[in-house]
Amino acid sequence: MRLALALAASLAVTAAQGQARPQLPAEQAAAHTAAVYLGDWQPATLADLSAAPPDFVVKPGESVQATIDKVPSEGSRRWVIHIQPGTYRGPLCIKDKAPIALIGSALDAAAVVLVDNRFSGKPKSENEPAHPCWPELGKTTIGTSGSTSMLVQSNDVQLISLTIANDAMDGVRRGEAYPSGVGESGGAQAVALTLMGDRIQLEGVRLLGHQDTLYAKRRAPGAPARQLIRHSLIAGDVDFIFGNAVLVISHSTILSRANRRAPGQGGIVLAPSTAPDVAQGFLVTHSRFVGEPGLAAGSTAIGRAWDAGVKHGTWAAGISPNGLAVVRDSETGAHIAPWTTSTSRRPFDAAMNRLFEFNNRP
Numbered sequence: 001m002r003l004a005l006a007l008a009a010s011l012a013v014t015a016a017q018g019q020a021r022p023q024l025p026a027e028q029a030a031a032h033t034a035a036v037y038l039g040d041w042q043p044a045t046l047a048d049l050s051a052a053p054p055d056f057v058v059k060p061g062e063s064v065q066a067t068i069d070k071v072p073s074e075g076s077r078r079w080v081i082h083i084q085p086g087t088y089r090g091p092l093c094i095k096d097k098a099p100i101a102l103i104g105s106a107l108d109a110a111a112v113v114l115v116d117n118r119f120s121g122k123p124k125s126e127n128e129p130a131h132p133c134w135p136e137l138g139k140t141t142i143g144t145s146g147s148t149s150m151l152v153q154s155n156d157v158q159l160i161s162l163t164i165a166n167d168a169m170d171g172v173r174r175g176e177a178y179p180s181g182v183g184e185s186g187g188a189q190a191v192a193l194t195l196m197g198d199r200i201q202l203e204g205v206r207l208l209g210h211q212d213t214l215y216a217k218r219r220a221p222g223a224p225a226r227q228l229i230r231h232s233l234i235a236g237d238v239d240f241i242f243g244n245a246v247l248v249i250s251h252s253t254i255l256s257r258a259n260r261r262a263p264g265q266g267g268i269v270l271a272p273s274t275a276p277d278v279a280q281g282f283l284v285t286h287s288r289f290v291g292e293p294g295l296a297a298g299s300t301a302i303g304r305a306w307d308a309g310v311k312h313g314t315w316a317a318g319i320s321p322n323g324l325a326v327v328r329d330s331e332t333g334a335h336i337a338p339w340t341t342s343t344s345r346r347p348f349d350a351a352m353n354r355l356f357e358f359n360n361r362p
Helices: 004-017 034-038 066-067
Strands: 056-057 079-083 086-089 094-097 101-102 112-116 148-152 157-160 164-165 193-196 200-203 206-208 216-217 225-231 233-236 238-243 246-250 253-256 268-272 282-285 289-290 300-303 324-328 354-358
Touching: 004 324, 034 225, 034 246, 034 282, 056 066, 066 079, 066 094, 066 101, 233 238, 238 246, 268 324, 300 324, 300 354
Parallel strands: 056 079, 079 101, 086 112, 094 148, 101 157, 112 164, 148 193, 157 200, 164 206, 193 216, 200 225, 206 233, 216 238, 225 246, 233 253, 238 268, 246 282, 253 289, 268 300, 282 324, 324 354
Antiparallel strands: none
C-alpha cells in the first residue's frame, strides 16, 4: 500500500497543470518497463516445431477443445498443439492444464481462426452454463465473462500465430440490427479472449472483437497474473482491453474499429481495474494506436478507469479499484483523445487517476 501511495503522490506533480493526458517524469517512467512488470519471470522460449514434433495436430473439421482436453492437468514440460489452417468455431476452455502451447500458421496468423459469436445479453436458462469454463448458473443471460470465445484459466500458456475472434457484432458493422434487448447501452459485450493466469505469452496473434475484446484478469484478488503480448494485433471499439491483471503489450498494433457505433464515433481503448494497493497494471510500449477509416479525429479515448463493482458516487480512494495504465514510447493516431470519465462516472483527475503517458508521438 505504501508503495502505491508513494507512486500516486510522486505522479501527482502533473495534476497542478490540469493535464487530461498527464506525462510521467523520466524518473517515474523507469518503474514502468516490461522487465519491471514481469519481475522474476523470464518468458520461456516460444514453442518451436522445428525442434520437436508437436504432441497433437488439429485438422479442419476436428475439435480443438477435444485436443486440449487430452493435455494432462499436471507436469512441467510443455505440450504443443499445432492447429492447421482453417476456421474453428465454438467456445474454448484451457483450464488447469500442464504448460501448453497452441500454434497456428507462422506464415499468416489469419490462417487459423478460433471464433465464436457469443454476447453478454445472449439468453440462457438458469440451469445452463454460460461457458464451459464459466458456469454462471442462476442467471438468464451469459454475461460478459460467459461471452468469451476462449478462456485461459491456467498458467504457463503460449498462444502463437493465430487469430482469436468474437464475431457476434460483425452484423451490426454491416448495418444489421442489434439482437433483441441489446444495444450500445448494454448487452453487446462480446469477449474474444479471457486470460486468467500467470506467465501467459501471446506472440503474433490477432484478437478481434468490438466491445471488451481482451479481458486480462486475475483468478482471485492478489493472485499473480503476468501476461505478455508481443508483435500482435488487438482490435475493438469500447473498453476493448480491460481487467485487473499485470498486462504488457509490446511492439503491437491496437486498432480502434468503426461502424458499429454512431457514424464517426470511436470508443475507449484501455479500461484497467487495478487494485488500489497494486503499483502495476497495464503497460503499452513500443506500439501503435491506429483507427479504421470513418473514425473522427479525437473520437476515441485512450482509456478510462474501470471501477469494477462500484456504483456511481460510491468510489472511495484506497478502497475501490483505481485502474493503472501507462502508454509509453508509442504512436498515437489522430483518433486518440485524452483519458476520460471512469465507469462509475468519476471525472478524470490527474491527481487521483493512475493513467499516464511517456515519450509518445502522434
